[in-house]
Structure formats: C-alpha cells, structure tokens
Amino acid sequence: MSIDLKTVNIKPLRLTYAHVAKYVGDNKVPTRYQEATFGAQPSVNFHYRPTWDPDHELFDPTRTAVKMKDWYAITDPRQFYYGSWTSTRAKQQETVEANFSFVESRGLIALLPEAVKKRALEVLTPLRHVAWGANMNNSQICALGYGTTFTAPAMFHAMDNLAVAQYLTRLALTLEGPERLDQGKSAWLHDANWQLLRRYVEDTFVVPDPVELFVAQNLALDGLLYPLIFDTYVDSALAMQGGSAISMLTAFITEWHAESARWVDAVIKTIAAESEENRALLTQWFRHWEERAADALTPISVLAMGDAAASALEEVRQGLANRVKKLGLAR
Amino acid sequence: MDTQVKKLGLKERYAAMTRGLGWETTYQPMEKVYPYATYEGIKIHDWDKWVDPFRMTMDAYWKYQGEKEKKLYAVIDAFQQNNGFLGITDARYVNAVKLFIQGVSPLEYYAHRGFAQVGRHFVGEGLRVACQMQSLDEIRHYQTQTHAISTYNKYFNGMHHSLHWFDRVWYLSVPKSFFEDALTAGPFEYLTSISFSFEYVLTNLLFVPFMSGAAYNGDLATVTFGFSAQSDESRHMTLGIEAIKFMLEQDPDNVPIVQRWIDKWFWRGYRVLTLVGMMMDYMLPKRVMSWREAWEIYGEQNGRALFRDLARYGIREPKGWLDAIDGKDHISHQAWNTFYNYNAAAPFHTWVPTDEELDWLSAKYPNSFDQYYRPRLEFYREQHRAGNRFYNKTLPMLCTVCQIPMLFTEPGDPTTICYRETDYQGDKYHFCSDHCKEIFENEPEKYVQSWLPVHQIYQGNCFKPGVDPTQPGFDPLMAVFDYYDLDFGRDNLDFEGSEDQKHFAAWRGQALQNTV
Numbered sequence: 001m002s003i004d005l006k007t008v009n010i011k012p013l014r015l016t017y018a019h020v021a022k023y024v025g026d027n028k029v030p031t032r033y034q035e036a037t038f039g040a041q042p043s044v045n046f047h048y049r050p051t052w053d054p055d056h057e058l059f060d061p062t063r064t065a066v067k068m069k070d071w072y073a074i075t076d077p078r079q080f081y082y083g084s085w086t087s088t089r090a091k092q093q094e095t096v097e098a099n100f101s102f103v104e105s106r107g108l109i110a111l112l113p114e115a116v117k118k119r120a121l122e123v124l125t126p127l128r129h130v131a132w133g134a135n136m137n138n139s140q141i142c143a144l145g146y147g148t149t150f151t152a153p154a155m156f157h158a159m160d161n162l163a164v165a166q167y168l169t170r171l172a173l174t175l176e177g178p179e180r181l182d183q184g185k186s187a188w189l190h191d192a193n194w195q196l197l198r199r200y201v202e203d204t205f206v207v208p209d210p211v212e213l214f215v216a217q218n219l220a221l222d223g224l225l226y227p228l229i230f231d232t233y234v235d236s237a238l239a240m241q242g243g244s245a246i247s248m249l250t251a252f253i254t255e256w257h258a259e260s261a262r263w264v265d266a267v268i269k270t271i272a273a274e275s276e277e278n279r280a281l282l283t284q285w286f287r288h289w290e291e292r293a294a295d296a297l298t299p300i301s302v303l304a305m306g307d308a309a310a311s312a313l314e315e316v317r318q319g320l321a322n323r324v325k326k327l328g329l330a331r
Numbered sequence: 332m333d334t335q336v337k338k339l340g341l342k343e344r345y346a347a348m349t350r351g352l353g354w355e356t357t358y359q360p361m362e363k364v365y366p367y368a369t370y371e372g373i374k375i376h377d378w379d380k381w382v383d384p385f386r387m388t389m390d391a392y393w394k395y396q397g398e399k400e401k402k403l404y405a406v407i408d409a410f411q412q413n414n415g416f417l418g419i420t421d422a423r424y425v426n427a428v429k430l431f432i433q434g435v436s437p438l439e440y441y442a443h444r445g446f447a448q449v450g451r452h453f454v455g456e457g458l459r460v461a462c463q464m465q466s467l468d469e470i471r472h473y474q475t476q477t478h479a480i481s482t483y484n485k486y487f488n489g490m491h492h493s494l495h496w497f498d499r500v501w502y503l504s505v506p507k508s509f510f511e512d513a514l515t516a517g518p519f520e521y522l523t524s525i526s527f528s529f530e531y532v533l534t535n536l537l538f539v540p541f542m543s544g545a546a547y548n549g550d551l552a553t554v555t556f557g558f559s560a561q562s563d564e565s566r567h568m569t570l571g572i573e574a575i576k577f578m579l580e581q582d583p584d585n586v587p588i589v590q591r592w593i594d595k596w597f598w599r600g601y602r603v604l605t606l607v608g609m610m611m612d613y614m615l616p617k618r619v620m621s622w623r624e625a626w627e628i629y630g631e632q633n634g635r636a637l638f639r640d641l642a643r644y645g646i647r648e649p650k651g652w653l654d655a656i657d658g659k660d661h662i663s664h665q666a667w668n669t670f671y672n673y674n675a676a677a678p679f680h681t682w683v684p685t686d687e688e689l690d691w692l693s694a695k696y697p698n699s700f701d702q703y704y705r706p707r708l709e710f711y712r713e714q715h716r717a718g719n720r721f722y723n724k725t726l727p728m729l730c731t732v733c734q735i736p737m738l739f740t741e742p743g744d745p746t747t748i749c750y751r752e753t754d755y756q757g758d759k760y761h762f763c764s765d766h767c768k769e770i771f772e773n774e775p776e777k778y779v780q781s782w783l784p785v786h787q788i789y790q791g792n793c794f795k796p797g798v799d800p801t802q803p804g805f806d807p808l809m810a811v812f813d814y815y816d817l818d819f820g821r822d823n824l825d826f827e828g829s830e831d832q833k834h835f836a837a838w839r840g841q842a843l844q845n846t847v
Binding site: 008010012013014015016017018019032035036037039040041042043044045046047048049050051052058059081082083086087089090091093094096097128129131132135136139140142143144148151152155156158159162163165166167169170173178181185188189198199202203205206 | 339343344347348351352353354356357358359363364366367370388389390392393394396397398400401403404414417437440441443444447448450451456459460463464466467470471473474475477478481484485486487488490491492493494495497498499504507508511512514515516517518777778780781782787816838841842
C-alpha cells in the first residue's frame with residue numbers, strides 16, 4: 001500500500017520556459033534533456049561578424065549546404081544532456097577499470113600468444129591518432145554547427161573520441177609499454193599501410209561544411225572502422241586466436257560505438273527526411289567519403305586479418321549500406 | 332597495474348594521453364588545418380612549453396563529474412518537490428535569479444561554444460584538451476542552471492522568455508555583446524578575454540556575489556549549483572593564468588598585444604559587472620556585502636597582487652584600473668536608478684529600498700550615498716506614494732562599445748555625466764568613458780557593427796513582422812514590448828503591487844498558517 005505524503009500544493013503558472021514549450025507544448029512537463037537543450041542557442045541580432053569567418057554570422061545555418069526549417073527537429077535518441085551523459089560514462093568507466101584490473105591481476109597479458117599480441121598492437125595503436133582526429137572534427141561540428149540539439153551531443157561525442165584515444169593509449173601501455181606508442185606513431189606517419197587513412201583524416205580537417213564533416217567522420221569513416229576493427233577483428237578474429245583479453249580492454253569502445261551510432265543515425269535520418277535536396281547532398285557526401293574510407297581501410301584490414309580481410313571489409317560495407325538505406329539515403 | 336605502466340610517471344603518462352596523440356600534418360598543410368593560429372600576431376615557438384595544469388584524463392573527468400552531478404540533482408529534485416522557493420527571504424530576491432537566468436546563463440552557453448572552437452583550433456594538444464574540457468563544463472553550467480532555476484520559472488514571472496529576451500531586450504545586449512565580442516575575436520584574444528580577464532581576474536566578482544547571495548537568501552537550488560561548480564571554476568581560473576603566462580613567455584612581441592587585450596577586456600568585464608554591483612546593493616533582501624566591499628577585496632586587492640606578479644613580464648595594470656576604483660562608490664546606485672526609470676522595458680521588478688536598507692547603503696557608502704543617491708530614492712518613494720510612480724518613456728543614448736546607457740559620471744565628478752565621442756567614416760559614435768572610446772578606436776570596423784537596441788528600435792527593427800507604425804494611435808513602446816514577448820504588467824514594473832509579490836505572500840501564508 002502506498003501512502004501519499006501531504007505537501008503544500010501550489011499551482012504553477014507555467015511548466016517550463018517558452019523556448020522549450022515551443023517544442024514540447026505548453027501543457028507538458030519537459031524531460032531534463034528537453035529543458036536543457038531545446039532552443040538554447042542564441043539565434044538573432046548578433047553584434048559582430050567573426051574576425052575568423054567574416055562571411056558568416058557567429059551562429060549561421062548557411063555554414064552547411066543542407067537546409068532545415070528548424071534545426072531543433074534533430075534530437076538525440078539517447079536524450080543526453082551533460083548530467084545523463086557524464087553519469088552514463090562514469091558507470092562505463094568503472095567497468096573499464098574493472099576490466100583492466102582483471103586482465104592485469106590475472107596475468108592474462110602473459111598468456112597472449114606473442115604474434116597475436118604484436119599484430120594487435122600494430123593495428124590498434126595507430127588508431128589512437130584516428131580517434132584524436134575524430135575528436136578535432138566533432139569539436140569543430142559543435143563549434144560551427146547550428147542548434148543545440150545538434151551541437152551539444154557533438155561535444156559529448158568529441159570527448160568520447162578523446163576517451164577512445166586514451167583507452168587505446170592505455171591498452172598499448174598495458175600490453176607493451178611507452179615505446180609501443182612511439183612505434184605506433186611512426187607507423188601512422190610513415191608506414192605505407194597507414195597513409196591512405198592518414199590522408200583521409202587530414203582531408204577531413206579542412207572540410208568547411210559541418211554536416212559534410214559529420215558524414216565524413218561519424219557516418220562514413222567510423223561507420224566502417226569500428227565494425228571492421230572492433231567487432232570483426234578484435235571481438236571475433238582475435239578471440240579465436242586466444243586474444244580475448246584484448247577484447248576485454250576494448251569492450252567500452254564496441255559498446256560506445258553501438259550506442260552513439262543511434263545518435264548518428266537520428267541526425268542523418270532527420271536531415272534527409274527534411275527535403276529531397278538534403279537527401280541528395282547527404283547521399284553524394286556519403287558516397288564520396290565511404291568510397292575513400294573503404295580504400296583507406298583496405299591495407300589496415302589486410303594488416304589485421306590477412307586473407308580474410310577482403311570479405312570482412314565487404315561485409316562491413318554491406319552492413320553500412322543497409323544502415324544508410326534505412327536512414328533514407330539513396331543507393 | 333603491470334610493471335611497464337609504472338615506468339611512466341603521472342606526468343609522462345598524461346602527456347602520452349594527450350599531446351602524444353597529435354602530429355604535424357603533411358597531406359594538408361598545417362596552415363590550412365589550423366588557419367587561425369597566427370592572424371592575431373601572437374607568436375608561439377614551442378607548443379611543448381605549455382604546462383598542463385590539471386592532467387585529467389577522460390576517465391577521471393567522468394568519475395569526478397559523475398559524482399558531483401549525482402549530488403547536485405538530488406538537491407535540485409528535493410528543492411522542486413518541496414516547493415523550496417518558499418524558503419527564500421522575500422520575493423524580491425527572485426529578481427536576482429531573473430538577472431542570472433536572463434544575463435548569465437546564456438553566457439555559459441556561449442562559453443561552451445567558444446571553447447569548442449578554440450579547443451579545435453589551437454595548435455598545441457595540451458591546450459586544446461584543457462579548452463575542450465572547459466567547453467563541457469560550460470554546457471554543464473548552462474544546463475544545471477536551467478534545471479535549478481526551472482522551479483522558480485514555474486511560479487514567478489520574468490524568466491519564461493529568458494533566451495528570447497537575451498537576443499532582444501535592451502539591457503541584455505550588454506552581456507550579449509560582451510561575449511560575442513570575445514567569440515568573434517581570434518583564439519588567443521578569446522583566451523585572454525574569457526579565461527584570463529573574466530575567469531581569472533573578475534570571476535570572483537560574478538560568482539561569489541550571486542552564490543553567496545543565494546546562500547544568504549535561502550535559495551538552496553542556486554547555492555548548491557554554486558558549490559558544485561566551484562571545482563570547475565578553479566580549473567578554469569588556472570587555465571586562464573597559465574594561458575597568459577604561456578603567451579608572454581613565448582615571445583616578447585606578444586607582450587604589447589596581450590597588454591592591449593588586458594586593457595580592453597578588463598574594462599569590458601568591469602562594465603558588465605555593473606549589473607552584479609546593482610544586484611548586490613539593491614536586489615538581495617539579506618545583503619552579503621556591498622559592491623564596494625566586494626570590489627575592494629576581489630578587485631583591488633587580488634588585482635594588485637596579480638599585476639605585481641605579472642610585472643616581470645612587462646605587463647602593467649589595465650588602463651581603466653584607476654577609473655574602476657573611482658567608480659566603486661557610484662556605479663551600483665547609478666545603474667539601479669536607470670533600471671528604476673526604465674522598468675517598463677526590463678523584465679524584472681525594481682523598487683525603492685526600505686528605510687533600513689537605505690540606512691545600510693548609507694553606512695556602506697559614506698562618501699557618496701547620502702550626498703548623491705539617497706535623496707533621489709526618497710523622492711521617488713514620495714512620488715510613488717502620491718501615485719506618481721515614474722517610468723521613463725524616452726530611450727537613452729547607449730555607449731557604442733559596452734552598450735550601457737550613458738549613466739556613468741565623470742571620474743572625480745559624480746554630478747556630470749561622462750560623454751565621449753569620435754568620428755569614423757562620416758558618422759559620430761558615442762561612448763561612456765575614455766576606455767570604451769579607446770576600444771572602439773583600436774577596432775572601429777568591429778564596433779560599427781554593434782546591434783544597439785535603441786538605434787534598432789528607432790530604425791523600426793524591433794516590431795513584430797506585419798506591424799504598421801503609421802496606423803493612428805500606434806504606440807511604439809508597446810509594439811517593442813510585444814516584439815520582446817514581455818508580458819506587460821507581470822514581467823515588468825515596480826515590485827510593489829506585482830503578481831510575484833501577491834503570489835508569494837499568499838503561498839507563504841498557505842505554508843505557514845492553518846486554514847479553517
């Protein structure tokens with residue numbers, strides 16, 4: 001039986017701020033996510049043009065070629081505001097911590113076959129630079145995108161990217177040591193296997209359109225890279241070669257990618273649904289960058305999986321093609 | 332931890348986690364990847380000399396911040412559930428909260444976007460990560476403030492259109508133009524303006540008064556937010572001082588550029604703080620300390636020590652320093668007088684302080700209050716009692732730079748309004764002080780763009796679409812309030828007789844007394 005505690009009952013004059021009610025209605029109590037995100041960005045009567053971009057207003061929807069009647073049509077299905085995002089990550093971080101100490105305390109690293117470990121490090125260590133590139137790009141999307149429901153999760157995503165880079169760094173330190181980081185960086189800068197990918201990442205640094213950048217980074221590149229490396233290579237291939245310990249150390253990365261892909265999908269789907277022009281632009285960008293990403297990942301997939309690489313990459317590309325089809329992009 | 336990890340000290344480990352991640356690009360030239368790194372003239376020779384003051388990795392960040400969030404939201408929930416606002420000293424206090432949500436919370440949002448921008452564009456990885464973390468903290472502050480103040484918005488007027496007002500209402504162009512000035516500057520000036528001048532030099536004059544004001548006046552929601560944000564703020568302050576030292580140490584040519592920025596941003600920030608001074612002296616039913624006292628402790632004493640410390644780099648006190656000191660006896664009173672006059676156009680309430688409060692002001696301002704300001708307030712009160720509550724309906728001239736109406740007086744002469752002007756490309760521009768004038772003259776092409784609310788009203792840009800000003804009986808001010816979405820008679824005008832006043836008295840009565 002539940003007993004209603006008596007409190008002084010005072011009728012509120014309104015349920016939330018007008019810039020939130022505009023989206024949820026006057027008669028509804030918004031969620032914390034909605035109240036903290038909708039309408040948050042100043043939108044008119046800007047005083048000065050940026051000295052670093054005099055062709056645009058401070059916040060300017062024309063920085064991208066796609067057009068939205070209202071950018072707040074984009075929402076995050078995870079409903080992340082700072083508090084829920086940071087609490088979610090704090091819990092996951094505890095699991096990562098437990099996994100690292102489990103692997104370390106049971107001496108699981110010593111049990112890894114040497115060749116498997118060496119190969120895994122060759123594949124995974126340079127990826128910390130790729131994640132760092134993603135961090136730069138998502139910061140850029142936050143800075144130059146329009147509307148808080150689009151830009152705020154981009155900043156959370158940028159910091160998730162940094163965390164991925166840091167967890168990969170930690171993995172390399174745990175499995176081998178600091179010299180592995182130097183070798184990884186040297187491979188990233190000079191080894192032929194990595195140059196297409198590095199070129200891809202550096203080319204995204206100079207993409208001025210924040211939505212094209214979103215497609216290039218979060219949909220095309222990460223949409224192939226994470227399934228290919230962390231699902232197919234680490235979780236399946238490595239596990240079969242006695243490398244499950246490594247998969248414990250990348251568990252967060254896999255889980256995070258699946259979760260954040262829901263946000264990426266929601267952004268793309270909403271923008272595509274807005275108009276044929278948007279759909280055509282997204283499709284064109286996706287085709288261009290996905291093709292390049294697949295080329296860039298080819299040598300890495302061979303490095304990781306040898307003979308099995310071609311079919312693995314093909315499967316991942318097929319998976320991504322199905323994914324974007326559901327989002328409304330043309331074949 | 333295995334033995335190999337232990338080989339790296341904390342510092343090296345952190346370096347591997349941040350600056351080790353970056354590289355010199357070759358497929359795209361560095362100048363294209365970091366296009367804003369040099370145009371301000373700041374020379375950086377060695378980014379590795381940047382010292383990371385916190386050495387916080389993301390896992391640690393999440394851990395600490397997650398804990399803080401848990402505690403903060405427990406209090407916000409309880410406050411909401413138990414009508415916590417009934418515990419405040421007096422409904423007049425809520426006007427300080429209005430000022431905060433209207434004028435300060437949007438700045439947190441701006442800081443979030445600004446730090447995302449510089450967090451992408453600085454060349455050095457260490458500085459970038461510090462800026463990115465601050466971008467996160469700032470969205471946290473915007474969002475937690477929005478949640479904490481949501482309860483007040485449900486029961487009191489003057490908060491429901493806070494963001495709409497921020498983009499439109501005359502007085503809010505003061506904080507808005509301040510922050511947009513910073514955001515539209517280059518990355519190094521942004522850091523000097525926000526991280527150093529605002530966070531390091533002046534933040535205690537913003538943060539401490541509001542949060543202590545909340546504590547003194549029974550506002551549990553805001554003060555809990557304040558405590559929770561304190562550790563973020565101390566990180567931001569450290570970033571500010573480290574950043575300034577880094578720029579100064581990298582090249583002697585940076586010194587005059589940084590000095591000019593310090594001159595500018597000290598004065599810009601000081602002008603914005605006028606609003607805080609007014610809040611401290613007039614809006615808090617239970618006073619914490621006077622603006623003058625706060626200024627002496629957090630402005631003069633701390634500032635003097637800081638600029639003594641920076642002298643070895645060739646940095647001196649900001650140019651406006653002495654004029655700021657001169658203003659401490661006056662600015663809060665001059666500002667309150669202006670809002671009292673223009674209260675039809677500002678979405679919070681004003682009032683004449685009670686006798687006891689007037690005595691407090693007399694005691695705190697022995698050099699100015701009885702002589703210049705008390706008689707005026709007592710006159711307003713007499714007029715109000717006689718049924719002549721005065722609302723000024725003409726629009727004031729604004730300073731082109733700080734956008735505050737011309738309400739400040741000449742240094743050393745509190746009976747003469749200070750006017751300055753300059754000509755630029757055939758137009759005349761007006762300023763409140765030598766320092767705002769100098770800021771304009773250093774960058775006229777920027778400040779001629781200012782969206783000055785009074786000019787905009789006169790140009791007809793502050794009416795809703797479709798409004799016809801040529802119609803007989805057209806009331807331009809009411810049309811402006813409509814454009815503001817200001818609920819006339821509820822959001823504005825004197826506290827005496829306001830809905831806030833009546834509601835609070837009724838609710839408190841309901842909470843404290845038994846009904847038969």
